[in-house]
Amino acid sequence: MTIRILCVGKLKERYFLEAEAEFLKRLRRFGAVEIVEVPDEKAPETLSAMEQAQVKAREGERLLARIGEGDRVIALAIGGRRYTSEAFAARLQLLRDTGTRSIAFVIGGSLGLSDAVLKRANETLSLSDMTLPHRIARLVLLEQIYRAHKICAGEPYHK
Numbered sequence: 001m002t003i004r005i006l007c008v009g010k011l012k013e014r015y016f017l018e019a020e021a022e023f024l025k026r027l028r029r030f031g032a033v034e035i036v037e038v039p040d041e042k043a044p045e046t047l048s049a050m051e052q053a054q055v056k057a058r059e060g061e062r063l064l065a066r067i068g069e070g071d072r073v074i075a076l077a078i079g080g081r082r083y084t085s086e087a088f089a090a091r092l093q094l095l096r097d098t099g100t101r102s103i104a105f106v107i108g109g110s111l112g113l114s115d116a117v118l119k120r121a122n123e124t125l126s127l128s129d130m131t132l133p134h135r136i137a138r139l140v141l142l143e144q145i146y147r148a149h150k151i152c153a154g155e156p157y158h159k
Contacts, residue, residue: 001031001092001095001096001100001101001102001103002031002032002033002034002101002102002103003031003032003033003034003102003103003105003145004033004034004035004036004066004071004102004103004104004105005033005034005035005036005104005105005107005138005141005142006036006038006063006066006067006104006105006106006107007035007036007037007038007107007134007138008037008038008039008040008059008062008063008107008108008109008134009037009039009040009109009110009134009135010037011037011135011138013135016135016138016139019139020035020138020139020142023139023142023143023145023146024142026146027142027145027146027149030146030149030153031149033142033145035138036066038059038062038063038065038066039062040059040109040110041055041058041059041109043055043109043110043111052111053114055109055111056108056109056111056112056113056114056115057114057116059108059109059111059114060108060113060114060115060116060117061114061116063106063108063113063114063117064116064117064120066104067104067106067120068102068104070101070102071102071103071104072095072100072102072103072104072122073103073104073106073120073121073122073123074103074104074105074106074121074122074123074124074125075105075106075108075113075117075118075121075123075124075125076105076106076107076108076113076124076125076126076127076137076141077108077112077113077118077121077124077125077126078112078126078131079124079126080123080124080125080126081123081124081125081126082125082126082127082128082129083125085144085147085148085151086151088144088147088148089147089148089149089151089152092145092148092149092152093148093152105125105141106121107134107137107138107141108134109134110133110134127140127141127144128140
């Protein structure tokens with residue numbers, strides 16, 4: 001099963017890039033995991049509701065263009081389903097066992113995901129009741145995918 005993480009914006013900080021590279025390296029032995037970045041929209045702090053919707057729509061179009069027809073889309077969203085690590089591992093295992101070939105996790109930009117992306121999603125996932133910056137959400141998701149693979153393999157996870 002191939003896993004892609006579609007993200008709005010690029011990681012720029014060295015410490016985020018190093019952490020991402022470490023998890024991608026650890027994940028290689030379990031299968032393909034790919035990060036796909038799409039450009040974010042320049043958005044000043046003070047936007048009207050209409051301008052915010054336009055920014056999300058443009059970012060959403062870029063994300064939708066990178067989603068394959070056969071992808072199982074899991075959008076990270078406030079109000080999405082929350083899992084324990086064990087339940088998340090079981091969910092990924094179930095998707096694999098029932099023939100899912102490709103999962104696309106989708107992480108929006110600072111304003112979130114467009115309605116069009118949420119409509120395309122097969123399910124939504126919340127990593128926390130707290131709001132996480134999208135850069136941190138990206139790392140938390142990678143870590144949880146790695147942890148899920150370790151759980152499914154019956155291996156201990158200490159780091």
